[in-house]
Structures are given as structure tokens and as C-alpha cells.
Amino acid sequence: MYFEYQQEGIARLLGKNRNELVVPRYQRDYSWNTTQAKTLLDDIANCIHIENGKLKSSQYFFGNILLKGKPVDSDQTLEIIDGQQRITTVYILLAVIYEILKDIDDKSSATENLIELVYEKSLLYKSSEFEERKTLYIESSHNFFPYYLFSEKKEDREDLDILNNSDQSIKNVFDYFYINLQEEKLNNLLKIADKDFSYIELLTVIYYQLENLTVTIVSSSDGKEANSIFESLNSKGVPLEQSDLIKNKIFTELNTNQPTDIAQKSWTKIKKNLEKSKVGKLEFPWIDLDDFINIYWRANYANTTNSRIYYIFKQKVNDGQINPKDFIKDLELYSKEFKALYGDRTNFSISDENWDEINNYIELLVQSLQIKQTYPMILQIVHAFNVKLISEKTVKNNLKFMSNFHIIYNEMFKLPGNRLQYDKFARLIRNIINTSQYNDNTKKDITDKLSEMRKELSDKLPKKEEFNNIVKTILPNMTLTYTNKVNNSNNKKTKNIVFNYTILKNKKISKDDNIEHMVQDSKDDKTSWSIGNLIYLNKTINSKLKDKDLAEKITIYKSIKGNKDIEELLKTNYFSSILENKRELAFQNRQEEILKVIYTSVNNNKTNPQGQSV
Template sequence: MKANETKVEDFLSANKTQFVIPVYQRNYDWSTSQCKQLLDDILEVGTNKNMNAHFIGSIVYIHDDVYTAARIKELTVIDGQQRLTTLTLVYLVIYRLAKELNNEGLVAEISETYLINKFAPEEEKLKLRPTENNDKALKYLLRSDENEEFQDFSKLIDNFNYFKGRITEENYQFVLEGLSKLMFVEISLDREKDDPQRIFESLNSTGLDLSQADLIRNYILMGLNRTNQNKIYRNYWEIIERLAKDETSNVSRVSGFIRDYLTLENKKIPNKGKVYLEFKAKYPTTTIDELETNLAEIKTLVKYYNKLINPKKEIDKSIRLQLEYINRLEINVAFPFLMKVYDDYANSTIDKQTFIKVLDLIQSYTWRRFILGLPTNALNKIFMNLYDKVDTSNYLYSIQKSLLQRTGIQKFPKNAEVIDALKVKDVYNIKSKNRIYLLERLENFEHKELVAIEENPDITIEHTAVCRFIRDSSSSGQTSYADVGDSLNPSLF
């Protein structure tokens, strides 16, 4: 490992060099506030003649003596891509401004010094080579075609527009002066002599804001050569990242999915902050074939995780309804179990009706416990081991039996307990989605034409109807609830 203090402009102006952002790096995601802070620092040092230098952290890269066919040296950046990409955007804004001002000398200087390798073939021209979508965005910005609109989403576009609004004819000289004073610590790693993964972990422990999923992705891909990196990323990890995403909020759930997967595999629930360490212990560095075998199983289950967090992805209307109920009740603790049940349904180990009954059973169990106010922390261990109780020859019965045999804080509440609890439960002041769930299940019990209460603004709560349901059920001894004390066919209503 070699470490040196280096000027940013010297680093970026290196001849016939390309800074490659590998596929295992997280996406470029600097916010406007971070861009503002960097530009404020650049302007401050650029306007202050007494300041000779300003440090902006470190850039760590692997130098494997890899050269392209055109003899372009490739440096694989493993830390610092956010700053490196943002600085490239600043130079790009000045490049575009210089074109508007017809300053051909500055246009050529910025372009051929900091943005492109002038004599390289088209695919190797960019000095910074981001991941695929950002690469398209960078090339789009470099083309300077005002009539062309970028079709995809990239933070590069947003941040470029921010800098474009702040860097003007009046201050761009100060920006250039500030850029000339920026310094960072350049850390060069040799894969044969250094351990990039260990160094990366060390960087993370000192404040690099990475998720557990980021660390796992880097662990899987960093030790592979470029060809295998792309192969594993395209065939496995990219698919996992795409499917383990809450499509309503556009939030990645990869860390949560891997946590659920490890819970299923290890029969132990990892701490949220130690999912990476558990994954690393479960899958130590191995051959490419073993890696593909391990990732194949993970990729299979993520298809079902995708539908559990995005019920609308399920084509079957009846199954989708049950998934929506589970999603509304936030029965996330059951995901390790439900992923395997989903897999059994997909592989025809169980039929559709059995699958729906299992989904309904899980709702009944968790909802009844909620009405009684039983502790939710007991559910983690229950669902962690529940699939082990499945008898494929008598699938539903084996799950029912396992849940009904539980006692104490793990028990499956009986009808009488639930009805007594409902008499005093302040259901008007529980979470809105839980209240709607209760009323919707009551409204739709044994009805073929389902009513979506949440989607119908004309529906109001009729207090007397709910009270009458509870009163009549209690006094007459007849109820729509299945008698879970005497039957192995429990349902919610």
C-alpha cells in the first residue's frame, strides 16, 4: 500500500488513465446539501489568498497494472467515488460554461485534462467510468445537447444542474482557483500484496456510511476479477437488489432480505448491524462455482420476498389479497417462514388453496395475539423455526398443530379470549391500517363481492353494527370465528 498527499487536479490530469467505479460500489448518491458544502469549501479556498491547500479526505484505488487495448491504465476506485464523481461534475459545469463564453482555450484545457483521454477510442474516452446508468448520464452531459432529454434517473443530472445554477461567469475563476488547492490522500493498493476487503472494512468502521447490503455486495465481488465481477453482478446481485426493493417508497430492503434469509438458514436472528458479519461467517471466501451455488438459492427466494413487500406483483387476485393483508399488518417477522412456503407453492408442493389457508392462518395467529396484547417479540423465534415443523404430506395441518400446541406468551388465542378482549379493546385508537383491516375482514366475511374500505371514501364506521356483532357472538354462543380450542382449522372469522 502506498499513500501520498496529492492535488486533485494532478490526480485527475494523469495521462492515459481511467478511474473505474466497479459494479460492487454503491450508487452515486450525494445530496444537494453535500454538493453545497463542497462548493462552499472550494469557493472559500479559491477566494482566500492566504489558504494554500484544503484537504477533502482520501481516495483509495486498486492498481493491478491493468491496461485497456488502447494502453489506458485502469484504476479501480474502492473509496472516494462520491467525491471523485462530484468533482468531475464541477469541472463539467465549467467546461459547459466555457463553451457558452466561447473560451475555446478553457474548453480544451478542461476537456482534455480532466474529463477525457483525447486519443482513446470512444468507449475508453471518459476519465471517470461510473457504473452503467451514471456512465450514460455522464456521456449525456458531456455531449452538451440541449435538445436531448436524459430519459433515466441519475443523481449526476440533479447535481450537475445544482452546480450549473451556482457556478457563473462571475465566480468560475474562483472555483478554478479553489480546485487547484484541493488535496486528498491518495492510497494505492496492490491486490497481490494488500487485502482490499480488509482495508475497505477498516474504512467503513471509521465512518463510511455503508449499509449491511453494501458491505455484503463488496465482499462478494471485490475479490473477483473484472469478468467474474460483471458475471456475478449481472446474473445474481443486480437481480437481488432490484427485487428486494419496496416499490411504493423506492427504498432498498436488501439488508432486511439477507437478514431474513440468514434467519431461515441459521435458525438464529442476526443483529441488524451484524448481518454482514453473519453472511461472511456463513459464506467464507470460496470458488466462483460455490459462490454461484450459494447465490442461486438466495436469488430464488428473493422472488418471493419481492411479492411479500410488493403484493401488487402477485398476479393471482386471491393470493394478492392475502399478501396485502399481511403487508398491512406488517407481519414482517413471518417472512423467513413465508418465503419457503411461497417456494413450495411455486414448485407445486402445495396447491393454491393450501397456500391461501396458510397465509390466512398467519394473519389469524398474529391478529388474535394483537387483540389480546401479547408480546410481539415472541414471534421472532416462532417463525424462525416454524418451517421445520412442516410435514409436506399434511402441510396445513402440521402448521396448525405446531401453532395450536404453543402455550404461555406464544399461545394461539381462543375465540372466547378474543371476543372478551374486543369488548374492552379501544379499536378506534389503534393504528388506522389495523382498524381498517378489522372492519374490512368483518365486512367481507363470506361475501363474494369484496369491499375495499380503504379505497372507498363513502364508507363510514357504524359503531352499533360492530358492537352488535360482538354482543350477539358472546350471548348466543354462536360466532363466525372458528373454535381454535377444539379444531385444527383456525381462521380469523
């Protein structure tokens, strides 16, 4: 193994020999936050002292930096393999110092000298063609890093879209440094508030202390050797994320027999697929890479604790059970499909007719109830549909079953999730996909596994007699409320549950239906928020009902055709109880009925292959 090493102050490394430091898109994301930023500032402050009446910096070891390339050469692009968190954080700190200097009232020669040191020496360099370049470049899909650091106006910064965790970390660290490098806070940080040092002197000593943060630079021009050194350097101390270790293993293996740009392109696409995205007017959140890999691994390989995924992955690669090239391409495919868990149907071609219903079931499981045990199975159902091995109806009915099951199992009875084996069934389905020639038997094998899963789940619910005996004692402890009058964290969950119930009663919900409070929604009357006061009705009817009292609404309700839910309410004493000032009892009875209907739909173990109760 051939490599070179040298020691250098980290601020002096930036722009040295007109070299550009680069963090490629496929590398580890920036993940430091205000905790690490505070630690760095505290360490810097502890190194600064007063000597002969002047502020002085002192040397401080700041760890190892691993580069691909030769730092001793000039006009090179040096890829940061390890150390990008520290280098990026120091660069952000320098950018903050420059931001403060731009607006400072002191226009003395000391200020101009510091601006030259910070901006023209550390943040920028001039190439051999006299082209001005940033000394650190972080590849990304939208260049958030330079735009946020060097925006001319504060408003421009605030208008930037934050698409992933890395963007959020960059913003948090920049903002933290900006607040804590203000003159009063900096005096307190350095514990010299009683001394007569100018603001420029304080900022200047911070800069020189950054030059004295000494790193050991290990470099190699060979990508495979650099990755091997990376793994060796990180085998001790604080462990890296599983995704970083898996990526490094893939790159090392592929470098042996084929160009690593295959892996680099795939890894870049995976990260892009998990970023915050917009489709039309809809926005979808970013997804943590390690969370995704954990869910993918459980759906396709084993129910492994997060900290052991890399260890098992490495074993399987070494034993020839996993082909790194096939693995990363499969990971890329699933990363596209994973966005469906957060409502993005770009890579989940469900028809318009069924999308709202399917999306409601996924939303209930992922966002409202946050049943993480279901994520591998939802992902595998999306994948099985995309490879045309299950029908849209099968997707809809199995997600309906799962969401209704968890309304009872988790929301109502608070039963433990570790008793559920979604991972096992997800892997069984993937094994069928992997080992079969696609035909009608393949489709039947998958629907059979889904049927087994549903039966196993329904068997874990309390029996009907037990359910009926305890349902009334559980209801008072449930917070199923919905209101438009105040901010209410239960709104989404409650709306999802009413949606599920309405589908069971009416068989469908139109795009023109929305939720209605039968008794007027009131900020001051929390009983009106109860799930027992909610119903799905056509928007046109809802507009007629607006601002009417219940007696007037009942007249309109009687004219509605084809809505079994409202028809049954009119046959019972529900409305008369409310009019007789027994609304709490009426709402409680309706809530009980909603949960009983959902329970019955799940508790019926006799299901057809597509997952619909018969």
C-alpha cells in the first residue's frame, strides 16, 4: 500500500498550491450540527491565550485527513475521502467571519488584511489561468452549500430550498457560528470581556487559531488504496454510519475488476432519490440514507440491528452471496420506490382512481401512526407491483388491511410492535421474485404469502368477546379529534381513520368528498372535535351545510342518496341524542361503532387472495 503523509494547519490546507478540495456527490453527506460546532468553538477558545498583552493562538491537533490525489502538486483536484466534516465546518466558520467582516464598521487596514486572509487566501484561490475558484467544492444537485454561504442578502439565504439533512446541517452550523461570533458573545467565549481588545483583533486571532488546527494529511493517488486506508482509519474510535461503510466496501470491491464510476453514479442517484422533492404543487420530505438502507436490508436480507448491517453485508460480499454491482443497482431501484412511503407516486404508477385511497392507507401507517415495522412490507408491496407481480387491487386491499389492523392493534390497544413479522414476509416475497420465472404461479405464490401475513396478524388481535368487553373502557383514553379552529396534532391521524371507516361503510370515497363536523366545529367546545362528530360528505353538500345548525343539517342529510353512513345515522337515535343535549354519549357511541367496524374488517380471517374480507 503506497501513500504519503504530511502535517498542515487546516486553514492553510485550503487553497494551498492552487488545489481545489472536492467532496463528490457520492461521498458522505455533511452531518455535523450545532453540538459539534459548539465543541469546535470551545476548543478554539481554549487554545487562545494572552501573551505580553496580545492575543495568541496555539497549536492543536485536529485529527487525520484522507485525500485522493497529491497535495504537493499544483492545480489539482483533491478528493476528500475522510475528514470532510471537519474541513467543511472550518470552511463554514471562515465564511461566517467573512460575512461579519463585510458588514463591520471598522474599515481599518487590519480589517482589510483580515478580509484578504479569509476570503482571498482561504475561501478562494486563483488558478494558473487566474480564474477565481472556491477552495472547497461540495458536489450536490442544487449547490446549496455555496449559495447559502455566499448569498449577498439574508433574504436570498432564507429563500433557498432545504432538500436534505446535509442542507439543514449546513444552515444550522452557519447560523450558529454567525450568532456566536458576534462581538459580545465572542468576548464571553474567549473570557476576555474585561480586556480592551477590538472586535477585529478577536476575529483575527480566531483566524490564526484555525491555521493552527493541525491535521495529518494522508494521501494516495490510487482510489482503491485510498478506500482501504479509509476503512483502516475508521476501524477505531467513533463508528461511521452504516451507509458510509457499505459504500466504501462496494467501491473497494468494484475497483478491483471494473471502473468505480458505475458505483459512484448509482450512489449519487440514490442520494438524489432520497432528497426532498417537488411534483407539481406537492412537496415530499427528504429521507435519511441510513434509515432507508435499514428498511431496504430488512425487506430483502435479514432483520439485523442497524449497527450490524455492515458487518453482515461485508461477510456476504466476501462469501460471494452478494454481488456489489447488483446490490447497488438494486438499492438504487428501491430508493426510487421508497418515496411512495411519503406520498410521491412518481415511481409507483397507481391509477388516479385508486391513488387517494392507497395513499391514505400509507399515510396512516407511515406519517400518522408511524408504524416503522410496516415500512419493509410497504416497500416490498410497491416493488412487487412495479415488477407486475401483484395487481393494483391487491396493493389496495393489503394496505387497507394493514392500516385497519394498526388502528386497532396500536392506536386502540397499544400492543407491542416487536410481535409482528412484516420483515419475514417481505423477504419471503422478495425470494419468490428472485427465484421464479414470472408467471401466474409467481403471482399466486406472492398473494398466498400476503394471505398468510394477514391471518398471522389478525390472530394477534383480541378475540371478539374480549374486544366488546373492554372497548368502552379504552375509548376515554383515546385522543381521536379533528378541528379546523386550532392547531391540533391529531388531525391527520383522525382524518385517516374516518377515511378508512368510510371506505368500509360506503365502499368508496369520491375526490369530491371531504370531512364534515355534524355539530359545528368550535374552538371553545372540544367535544365538537370528537371523531364521533365526523363524517365524509360531498363538497357541494358541505357548502350547503355551512353555518347551519344541526336541525337544518338533518333536513339536508335526509336528501342524500347512496351514503350508507349517513343513512344508518338517520335510522338510529344519534341525532336525537345530540338534540337532547346528550352529545358526548352520541359521539362516544359513534366512536365505538367506527372502531367496531374497523375491528370486524380485520378480525375476519377468511380472506380472498387479494386481501379483501368476504
